[in-house]
Amino acid sequence: MIEVLTGSPLNTIQDLGRPRTMTLGVSRGGAMDSAALKLGNLLLGNDIDTAGIEVVFFPFKIRFHADQAFAVTGARGVARLDDEPLPPDWAAKARAGQILTLHAPANGARSYVTFAGGLDVPVVLGSRSTDMKGGFGGYQGRALEAGTRLAAFPSDAKDMPSSGYGLAHPCDLPENVAEVRCLPAAEFDAFTDDSQALFFEQLWTVTRTANRLGYRLESETPLSLRSPLELLSHGIVPGTVQVPSAGMPIVQMADANTCGGYPKIANVIEPDLRLLAQTQTGRQIRFIRVELDEAVAAIRAEAVRMHELGLALQSARTTLLAR
């Protein structure tokens, strides 16, 4: 049993979300930094789609009421098991009574706490992810409040090295200006030549309203269309960069509405959505234009990297346990 000690309307249970529910109007949802959640699960020998906690509000504290293997990945902040600091991207075993504390990160915006076996909450529409808009999934369809008690499924990965273990080279997080790759979208050519160039040249600041629904960005010069456009509502995927009439782009994220009507200038490629998700408010990003074949190659390379990481961690765990 795990008890949440610090409540927040932003910390939620997430897995990899719902890839087939757009026809119900249900967002994909899932971890905003899906690579960090996958890593947290692979460290514990879990399936990559296992539910953990996405932490956006710090400090975040949980108490373990039973021995439990867990991992902390994602944003780079101080994490302590009682008084013992944990390295980044690290798995460890907590004893009953111990408290895990995650402090506000110096770099990155979202941390993930995963548990061997995964969190035992009901599967709704094919996922354990919390859908705040619909009020379902996760823990009773809402964020984690102080006092919430969660159970993890049993797992043989509880037999992990007592010292804990993790990545010698933790995952990259955006430093300074994150470079976010994207493809031009349906209305790219409807923007003025200047706006098309500015979109890639200007640095864009992540505003305070950035959340799981969307990242509103700001820069000096707003983007403008050659002439006003009235679009009928159409399906949009996470990563879609919409430009409302004020000219400041909004990148649609995991919990975005599944349909929209604003002109779309670009789509952030899937593996780079995590860079946005890990960019703190007030920091800047730059959009980098790629061609379709580069985007496809990047997506496939990321899948291969994750697969190889899983194999490497599996053999590392076996070796450590045999000692």
Added chain:
Amino acid sequence: MIRISSAGAGALLLDAARGAFNDSVQERIWAVARRMAALPEILQAVPGVNNLLIVFDTIQYDPAILEHSLRAVWEDTLVDASPAREIVLPVTYGGTFGEDIPVVARFAGLTEEEVIAAHVSGEYRVAAIGAMPGFAYLTGLDPRLAIPRRASPRVSVEQGAVSIGGGQAGVMPCTSPTGWHILGKTEEILFDAQRVEPCLFRLGDRVKFRRVG
């Protein structure tokens, strides 16, 4: 006639709009969506209003091949022959849930009663489902009620609010922000994740409103 553009490396948007909303184009969209959704390489086929988004697994399938099959299926598909159901939603007009009726009346040059009459007598059709869980874009709104969206959206509108916006009608399935104008309220539950069929509406359903207050 149609435009297909990439919506990232894992999705394609087929846009068949020719200006204003067209009913027969929409029936073809539904039929194409159904055929595309049956292909193993498609994760989801999402009808919009005179357009269709298909989402696929880029790790296994090339966007160029998917674009080719989407175009081929479009050329080879006419209309959807599936029978339409009829759904009647009881609505209480006015009061706290009809705060925009006076605004719509001024816009349309009608009395408030005439606005209600125009809305309740409409024969609507579920063109697309999306945006929010269970939200349906209902076509068939009396053109006199085609008021633009509010200049600034309301931060929170309650579940069940019966609304109009952008020339279409809708009902709020959950409490959420919206820029649409509110005319009344229904007690029907439009979405419940625990139901076998979570959405009350299906594509193509014919929808009528019945005044209960």
